[in-house]
Amino acid sequence: MQGNQTEKYTLLYGRLSNEDKREGTSLSIQHQEEMLRDYAEKHSLGNPLFLYDDGVSGTKTNRPGFQKVLAMIRDGQAATLIVTDLTRLYRNQSEANNLLEIVFPALGVRFIAITNNYDSATNTESDEDLAMFSNLFNEWYPRQTSRKINAVIQHKAEKGVRIATIPPYGYQKDPADKFKIIPDPEAAEKVRYIFNLCASGMGPEQIAKRLERERVLVPTEYAYRKFGRNHSSRNPDFPYRWSGSSIADILENPDYIGLQVSCKTHKPSYKSDIVVEVPEEERYRVENAHEPIIDRELWDIVQRVRTNKRRPTKLGEMDMLAGMVQCADCGNTHYLCRCGSWDESKYTYVCGKYHRHKEECTPHTVKALHLREAVLQAIQAVVQTVQADREAFIAHLTAKQSGQLKKELTAKRKELEQARKRLAEVDNLIAATFEKLATGILTDEQFQQLNGRYLAEQETLKTRAFCFEAELAKQQDELDNVGNFLAIVDRHLEVPELTPEILREFVHHITVHERDGAYRKKFYTQKIDVYFNYIGTIQ
Numbered sequence: 001m002q003g004n005q006t007e008k009y010t011l012l013y014g015r016l017s018n019e020d021k022r023e024g025t026s027l028s029i030q031h032q033e034e035m036l037r038d039y040a041e042k043h044s045l046g047n048p049l050f051l052y053d054d055g056v057s058g059t060k061t062n063r064p065g066f067q068k069v070l071a072m073i074r075d076g077q078a079a080t081l082i083v084t085d086l087t088r089l090y091r092n093q094s095e096a097n098n099l100l101e102i103v104f105p106a107l108g109v110r111f112i113a114i115t116n117n118y119d120s121a122t123n124t125e126s127d128e129d130l131a132m133f134s135n136l137f138n139e140w141y142p143r144q145t146s147r148k149i150n151a152v153i154q155h156k157a158e159k160g161v162r163i164a165t166i167p168p169y170g171y172q173k174d175p176a177d178k179f180k181i182i183p184d185p186e187a188a189e190k191v192r193y194i195f196n197l198c199a200s201g202m203g204p205e206q207i208a209k210r211l212e213r214e215r216v217l218v219p220t221e222y223a224y225r226k227f228g229r230n231h232s233s234r235n236p237d238f239p240y241r242w243s244g245s246s247i248a249d250i251l252e253n254p255d256y257i258g259l260q261v262s263c264k265t266h267k268p269s270y271k272s273d274i275v276v277e278v279p280e281e282e283r284y285r286v287e288n289a290h291e292p293i294i295d296r297e298l299w300d301i302v303q304r305v306r307t308n309k310r311r312p313t314k315l316g317e318m319d320m321l322a323g324m325v326q327c328a329d330c331g332n333t334h335y336l337c338r339c340g341s342w343d344e345s346k347y348t349y350v351c352g353k354y355h356r357h358k359e360e361c362t363p364h365t366v367k368a369l370h371l372r373e374a375v376l377q378a379i380q381a382v383v384q385t386v387q388a389d390r391e392a393f394i395a396h397l398t399a400k401q402s403g404q405l406k407k408e409l410t411a412k413r414k415e416l417e418q419a420r421k422r423l424a425e426v427d428n429l430i431a432a433t434f435e436k437l438a439t440g441i442l443t444d445e446q447f448q449q450l451n452g453r454y455l456a457e458q459e460t461l462k463t464r465a466f467c468f469e470a471e472l473a474k475q476q477d478e479l480d481n482v483g484n485f486l487a488i489v490d491r492h493l494e495v496p497e498l499t500p501e502i503l504r505e506f507v508h509h510i511t512v513h514e515r516d517g518a519y520r521k522k523f524y525t526q527k528i529d530v531y532f533n534y535i536g537t538i539q
């Protein structure tokens with residue numbers, strides 16, 4: 001048992017707090033000492049010296065035993081420090097951190113916490129350290145830590161820091177900030193070209209063929225030649241072989257309008273490596289995360305074209321209205337009937353439901369030619385109305401809303417502001433209670449109670465703030481929509497003819513009512529409603 005002069009000590013430290021005393025004898029000083037000596041012996045850690053503090057709470061003042069431990073460590077007299085568990089050490093995390101991460105390693109002291117299964121000689125992963133610290137105090141602590149880490153990642157995502165590493169085609173890394181992307185002018189031009197081809201009615205496969213014909217390098221080959229970035233799917237034998245699916249990916253990538261969607265996956269627990277996909281609506285969407293390549297209108301047009309994917313039939317080119325015409329009564333998409341003809345003037349649209357099951361609807365037949373005329377007239381009328389009296393047009397569209405809406409918006413904003421303010425207060429209160437616990441003013445029990453209350457309030461406030469934000473966004477959208485539509489009108493002084501581009505820019509869909517008379521009649525009226533993008537019909 002006699003330690004020799006040159007061998008360093010294995011310090012065994014025990015502590016009993018007042019709280020421990022109330023809990024009974026399982027943690028008694030004698031018990032701790034036995035456990036520590038036993039461990040040292042089994043692991044051949046020589047020259048053990050037991051030091052302890054009895055009946056002292058975990059604050060740093062007035063712990064003679066621990067002061068001695070620190071002094072010996074400082075003086076280089078100790079090789080190892082063993083405690084039964086981490087709570088013996090300190091109850092303040094930053095001080096514990098300091099010791100374990102900086103002081104002990106710097107002085108070359110091995111640290112062992114038996115029940116935490118921690119040994120600085122074998123645990124080197126910082127992750128493990130973190131998980132261990134999380135176990136440090138109480139049940140609530142691991143949750144807090146895990147939350148904090150997630151909060152850091154989410155904070156990054158909210159701030160628009162890019163988490164994905166390779167910039168999408170059309171972008172390059174910002175040399176000034178590796179977390180940002182900026183347009184790569186050469187490829188950005190190609191991206192715009194692809195979007196424009198789609199807006200003009202070409203499908204991904206057709207666009208792919210066109211690019212191949214025009215010898216446009218595919219993204220992997222382009223990235224290799226320009227940035228020296230090699231991708232496993234790069235095939236140098238076919239540098240121009242675009243695929244429809246890669247075109248489709250480009251057309252659907254919100255990065256091109258500056259919208260960054262991140263946190264697509266999430267680690268539910270600091271303890272596990274399981275990664276789950278975050279539902280679409282919970283992903284962080286950062287608008288204006290970087291410079292857009294595609295403007296919003298072109299993007300919207302392309303998304304609409306993509307949702308009514310039109311398939312060319314055996315006769316080749318599709319009619320431009322195909323997929324946009326609906327039956328006013330059953331809501332089905334009208335079927336384009338070419339009647340075996342190449343003559344466009346003979347094309348007719350028939351209710352799709354009627355076409356399949358005659359008894360379930362009526363024909364709602366309309367000639368493609370008449371439909372085009374009606375749509376062109378509607379567009380011309382709206383352009384002229386806006387040009388004649390813009391204010392009246394806006395007033396007409398927003399009449400039912402404007403005054404009332406503005407008042408509501410202001411009130412909602414105020415409420416949101418208040419909820420956010422209180423949320424910040426609660427955050428501070430939570431931090432303050434934690435401090436108080438750490439400095440021993442509050443007991444665990446008091447802390448749990450108080451903290452639980454604040455956490456509950458925080459949760460409620462967050463939900464409320466979220467609801468306000470959603471409502472505000474929705475109402476703001478309604479106002480924005482009119483502006484978006486006016487922007488389209490402003491691009492066209494006049495509309496002499498209906499082209500696929502004009503159609504997609506202005507029109508969302510068209511509904512066709514049934515004719516007012518028998519089909520044999522030469523003269524009849526048939527109501528056609530044109531639903532414009534953003535604003536719907538104009539009554």
Ligand SMILES: [Zn+2]
Nearest residue numbers: 327330351361
């Ligand atoms: Zn129908």
